[in-house]
Amino acid sequence: MSGTDINNVATSIFRTLESNEFSSERYALLFKPGAYSVNFNVGFYTHVAGLGQNPDDVTVNGGVNVNADWDNGNATRNFWRAIENLAIVPSNGQTQIAVSQAAPLRRLHIKGELHLFDFDSNWNAGWASGGFLADSIVDGLVVPASQQQWLSRNSQWARWNNAVWNMVFVGSNNTPTGQFPEPPYTVVTKTPVIREKPYLYVNGAGQYSVFVPALQTNTQGASWASGATPGQSISIDQFYIARPETASAASINSALGQGKHLLFTPGVYQLNDTIRITNANTVVLGIGLATLVPTSGQVAMSVADVDGVKVAGLTFDGGPVNSPSILEVGPTGSSRDHSANPTSLHDITVRTGGALLGRYDVGIKINSNHVIGDHFWLWRADHGTGAGWTSNVSKNGLVVNGSQVTIYGLFNEHHNEYQTLWNGNGGRVYFYQSEIPYDVPNQSSWMSKNGTLNGYASYKVADSVSTHEAWGLGIYSYFRDAAVKLNSAIEAPAVQGVKFHHMTTVWLNGTAGSEITHVINNTGDRVYANSPATAMRQTVTEFAGSGGGTNDTQAPSAPAGLTATAVSSSQINLSWNASSDNVGVAGYDIFRSGVQIASSTTTSYSNTGLTAATAYSYTVKARDAAGNVSAASNTASATTQSGGSTGAALSRAGWTATSSPTSGDVPANLLDGNMATRWSTGTPMVNGQSITIDMKASKTFNKIVMDSTGSDGDYARGYQVFVSNDGANWGSAIATGAGSGPVVTATFAARSGRYLRVVQTGSNSSWWSIREFNVYY
Numbered sequence: 021m022s023g024t025d026i027n028n029v030a031t032s033i034f035r036t037l038e039s040n041e042f043s044s045e046r047y048a049l050l051f052k053p054g055a056y057s058v059n060f061n062v063g064f065y066t067h068v069a070g071l072g073q074n075p076d077d078v079t080v081n082g083g084v085n086v087n088a089d090w091d092n093g094n095a096t097r098n099f100w101r102a103i104e105n106l107a108i109v110p111s112n113g114q115t116q117i118a119v120s121q122a123a124p125l126r127r128l129h130i131k132g133e134l135h136l137f138d139f140d141s142n143w144n145a146g147w148a149s150g151g152f153l154a155d156s157i158v159d160g161l162v163v164p165a166s167q168q169q170w171l172s173r174n175s176q177w178a179r180w181n182n183a184v185w186n187m188v189f190v191g192s193n194n195t196p197t198g199q200f201p202e203p204p205y206t207v208v209t210k211t212p213v214i215r216e217k218p219y220l221y222v223n224g225a226g227q228y229s230v231f232v233p234a235l236q237t238n239t240q241g242a243s244w245a246s247g248a249t250p251g252q253s254i255s256i257d258q259f260y261i262a263r264p265e266t267a268s269a270a271s272i273n274s275a276l277g278q279g280k281h282l283l284f285t286p287g288v289y290q291l292n293d294t295i296r297i298t299n300a301n302t303v304v305l306g307i308g309l310a311t312l313v314p315t316s317g318q319v320a321m322s323v324a325d326v327d328g329v330k331v332a333g334l335t336f337d338g339g340p341v342n343s344p345s346i347l348e349v350g351p352t353g354s355s356r357d358h359s360a361n362p363t364s365l366h367d368i369t370v371r372t373g374g375a376l377l378g379r380y381d382v383g384i385k386i387n388s389n390h391v392i393g394d395h396f397w398l399w400r401a402d403h404g405t406g407a408g409w410t411s412n413v414s415k416n417g418l419v420v421n422g423s424q425v426t427i428y429g430l431f432n433e434h435h436n437e438y439q440t441l442w443n444g445n446g447g448r449v450y451f452y453q454s455e456i457p458y459d460v461p462n463q464s465s466w467m468s469k470n471g472t473l474n475g476y477a478s479y480k481v482a483d484s485v486s487t488h489e490a491w492g493l494g495i496y497s498y499f500r501d502a503a504v505k506l507n508s509a510i511e512a513p514a515v516q517g518v519k520f521h522h523m524t525t526v527w528l529n530g531t532a533g534s535e536i537t538h539v540i541n542n543t544g545d546r547v548y549a550n551s552p553a554t555a556m557r558q559t560v561t562e563f564a565g566s567g568g569g570t571n572d573t574q575a576p577s578a579p580a581g582l583t584a585t586a587v588s589s590s591q592i593n594l595s596w597n598a599s600s601d602n603v604g605v606a607g608y609d610i611f612r613s614g615v616q617i618a619s620s621t622t623t624s625y626s627n628t629g630l631t632a633a634t635a636y637s638y639t640v641k642a643r644d645a646a647g648n649v650s651a652a653s654n655t656a657s658a659t660t661q662s663g664g665s666t667g668a669a670l671s672r673a674g675w676t677a678t679s680s681p682t683s684g685d686v687p688a689n690l691l692d693g694n695m696a697t698r699w700s701t702g703t704p705m706v707n708g709q710s711i712t713i714d715m716k717a718s719k720t721f722n723k724i725v726m727d728s729t730g731s732d733g734d735y736a737r738g739y740q741v742f743v744s745n746d747g748a749n750w751g752s753a754i755a756t757g758a759g760s761g762p763v764v765t766a767t768f769a770a771r772s773g774r775y776l777r778v779v780q781t782g783s784n785s786s787w788w789s790i791r792e793f794n795v796y797y
Contacts, residue, residue, distance in 0.1 A: 023057045023082075030060035037063035039090035041097060042375040042404050046286035048308030051078045051106060052222055059083040059111065062101050067286070067308045067333075070106030071222045073231065074244050075129045075156075078106040085116045086123070088138040093146030095138055096120050099397075100309055100335065102367065105219055107131060113160070120149040121431045121453075122335075122369045122397040125156060126217060127244070133160035134177070136167045149453075152395045152429045155216050155242050155249075169494050171429045171451035174211055176241055185524055185557065188451040188492035190428060191240045201559035206492035206522045208450060210238045213426060215392060216249060217332045217366035218305050220256075220283075228256040230281070232303055232330060235361065254303060259283045262310075269293035270738055270758050270782060276302065284310035284334065292707045292781045293738050294319045294756055300326040301361075306333035313376070316707060316781055317341030318740065318753065323363060325354040325388050325629070332366035338378025338414065344752045345419075346370050346380050350388030353628050354422060355617040362390040373401030373412030383417045383435075386425055389444075393427035400434040402458045409436070409459045416441050423447075434458060437468070438480040443619075445487050452493040454478040455528070456509075456536075458500040466504060474537070475506030484607025484621055484643065487517035495536070496526045497547065503533030510540040513565060513606065520563040527556050576601035576642035578651040579608060579623075584658035587770040588722050589632035592658045595624045599642035599650055611639045611652070628769060635659045669794040670719055677793070679711045687711060690793040698730065700789035705737055709780040709788055715795070718745065722770040723796040726778070728762045734789035735759035737782025741766050743773035750777060758782060770797065 021029075033047050038061070046065045053072040059082035062068055070078030084103060088095035095118035107129035108115050115130050117123075118138040140146045145166035153170070158177035164170055169186035176193035183203045189195040191211030198205050216233035223229060233243060233251040243249040260275035264287030272295050276282060279299060286308025292315050297304060304321075312334060314320040320336050320343065323329050329349075336346045347370065349363055370383035383398040398417030406412040417432040417439050424446040432439040433455045440454070456478050460466045468476045478495045481488050495509035509525050512518050525536045527547035535548035539560040549555040581597040599605050610618045610625050613636070618625060630636065637657040642650040677687035683702025690699045690711065701709050728735040740753040755768040759782075776795065780788055 026058045034061045034063045044288050046308045048286050053077040055079045057081045062086050064100050065309045067102045069104050075127045076107045081109045082111050084108050088118045093138045093140030095148035119151050124367045125153045128156040130158040134158045135163045137165040157242050169453050186494035190450045193241045200522045213237050215364045229253040264289050290315050292316050295321045298324045301328040304331045311335040313337045314339040314343050319348050320346045323349045325350040325356050327361040329363040335369040338372035338380040342379040345382040345385040348385045354387040358390040362392050364392040366394040369397045371399050372414045373406040374404035377406030379413050381415045382419045386420045386422050389422045390424045395429040397431040402434050420444050437476045439478040441480050443482045447488045449490040455496045458498050460504045462502050473507050477511040479510045481512035483513050489519045491521045493523045496528050497536050498528040499530040499534035503531045506536045508538040509536050515565040518565040524559045574602045575648040576605050576650040579640045579653040582653040582656040584656035586658045586660045589661045590630045591628045591769040593626050598623050601644045605642050606644050609641045630660050633662045669796050674716050676714045698789050698791045700787045705784040705788045707781050711778050713776040718774050720772045721795045721797045723767045725794045726764040726790045727792045728790050732762040733786045735762050735764050736780050737784045740779045742777040743771050744775040745773050747775045
C-alpha cells in the first residue's frame, strides 16, 4: 500500500473512533516488514503493530501518535488501544502518546523523544492517568509532564524528565535518581521473572507465525537490545483463527480440545459457554482489542492447572447475567508447582459496565501457583452504560489464591468491595494504581469486617498470609456522591514476611467530609481536600511487618478431630475442629503426605483432582497472624472411589419435572421409564431452554445421563448443570459441556441437593428432546 492509502485508512478509522469511547468496532493495523512514510493518530479500539521479528524490522517515518484533542487535552479517558513491535522516526522529533489505562506500549523503538501527555487549548498540560511501557527503547527524552503515574519495565531512554505521584521502573536502564516520595520514583533493578507477550509476525518467506518469548529471570533492559528476543515460533496453521461472525464457544472449545492454539481477530464475541483451556503451553492471543462477553452467567475463560499457558491481548466485558468470575486460572484448590513453566497473562482488561450493563463477582481469579501477570486493567465503570452502585456490581477486581504469583502493572478500580484480595503466600506486585469507587451512596453501604470498619481497603492481603511484597502503590479517592470515609487504603498482616515499599494516597476530589483516613494499617495521615498539599497527598515510604506488633510467640493449638471422606473418584473432603490461640487463628495449612497443598480460613477443605481408587493421607496445622504455627493434627486417610459413576441410577419414584419451554411432549416423559415417550421443547434449540427435576428430597449424586436416542439429533449442543436445595437459589454451574451424540453424560464431583436443572447453552435447528433422564451415584 502507498503511504497515502495507509494514511487515508488510518485517518478514517481515527475519525470514527477518536471519541467513540464505547464503540463495538475493533481494528488491528498491521505493518509488514519495511519502511513507511506515514503520519496518523490512534484512537479507541485500535491496535497498531509491526509484523517483524524485531521492532526495527518495521520503521514508520513520520508519526504514530495518540492525542487528547477530543477532550481538550485531558487524556484520563484515553483507554483501549495498543502500539507495539515497530520503530518510529517522528518527523518533528517527538512521538506523543497521551494515554491512561489499558493502552500498552510494547517492543517500541522511538527514535526521538516520547511525550506521555497532551496540552489543552491554553497550552496547559492536561492530565493523563497511565500507563505501561515494556520491552522498549527511546533514543531521546521521556516527558511524562502531567502523567499521574507510570510503570516502565525492561526499557531504556536517554533521560526521564519528571514525575507526579507514582513512577515505577523495573528492570530498566538509565532510570532517574531521587528518593521517594520526592521525587516519587521507585526503582527495582532487575525483573525477577518474566515472559514477554507473544506476538504475530511474518518471516522472510512471507509465512505468518506467532512468536512466544522464553521465560527469563533477573533481566534488565529490552529483550531485543542485543539481538533477537529468545523464544520459539509457532506456525499460524497451528492456531484456530476465531472471527466474531463465525466462531462460537463450541467451535473454539472443539479446536482447543484438538490441541490447537487460539488467535482472536478483532471484534466482539458473544459466548454462551466457558472457553476452556486445558492443554499445557496453549497460546491464546487477541489482536485488535478482541472482546469476549459471557452471555449466560458463566466464567468467560478458564485455564486448567497446567504448565505454560499464555493468554494475551484480550478485553472481557461482564455479561448481562452475573458471572462468578470472568477469567479464572486454575480451579479452586490448585496446588501444582509451575515455577519452571508458569502461566502468563499479558494486556488483559476486564470491564463491568460502560459498554453494556454487566455484572460479576470477581474479574480475574488466580488459583494456580507461580502465575505471571503482565499488565491488567480491571475496571468497574464509573460512567457509561449501566454505571450505578447497584447495577454494574463487581465485588473484587482481582482475587489471588495461588502462591508465588507475580504481577507487573496492576490497575484495579471502582469495585464494590476490596479491589484486590490476596490470599496466597509469596505474592509480588510491581506498581499498583487504584481509584476506589466513586458512587458509594452512604457510609453504611460500604463497611467491611462485618460492618465494623469504614470502607473496604483497595489492597487487602488476607490475615492468613505470611509472605507478600509490593512496590510503588498509588490509591486515589473521589467520593462523588456522599461523605464517605475509608479507614486504610492498604490492609495487610503485620508479620515479618509482609513488606510494602513506596505508597501514596491522593484525594482527587469529592464530597466535603470524605477522606482516606490512613495509608496502610492505620499508619499515615488522612487525605481529605485539594489544599493544603498535605490534605491532598500522603505517603508512607516503607512498611514491614514485625511479627504482629504484640510480640506474640505463642502458637495455636493443634487442630483436632481431622476426618477425611472420599465423596467421588476424584475428591476427598476434610473437616476438623477449630484451634485456639492467645490472639487469634488466622488460617490453616493442609498437608497431603507431608507436603503442603493448600490453605483455608475455615475448618474444612475439599481436595479435588485426585486419582481414582487411590489412598491419600492428610494433616492440618493452624497458623496465627504473627506466623506462629501449631503442631500437626492427627493423620486422616481416605481412598477415592473407583473411577466413574458405577452405581445404579437413583430411584425416581415420586420425582417431577418441569421445562421451559414445554410442548405436547410433556416433561413427565423424562421420568416415566417408557422408551416410547419423550420430552421435547417443540421448538429449535436456543440458549436458555431448561429442564428442572424435583427429586422431592435431598440426594447425593455425581452423574446424570440424558438419553435422546430414537431422535438422534436432538441432544443438547451445549449444557450447564445446576443444583439447588430450595429450587430458587442455584449458584454456579457444577458441570458444563457440549453433547456429541444422542446420549449425553455429565460427571462431576459428588453434590447434594433436591433440585437439578440443565440449561441448554447451544443452538441448532433440531428440537431438544430426551427420552429418559437418570441420576447416578
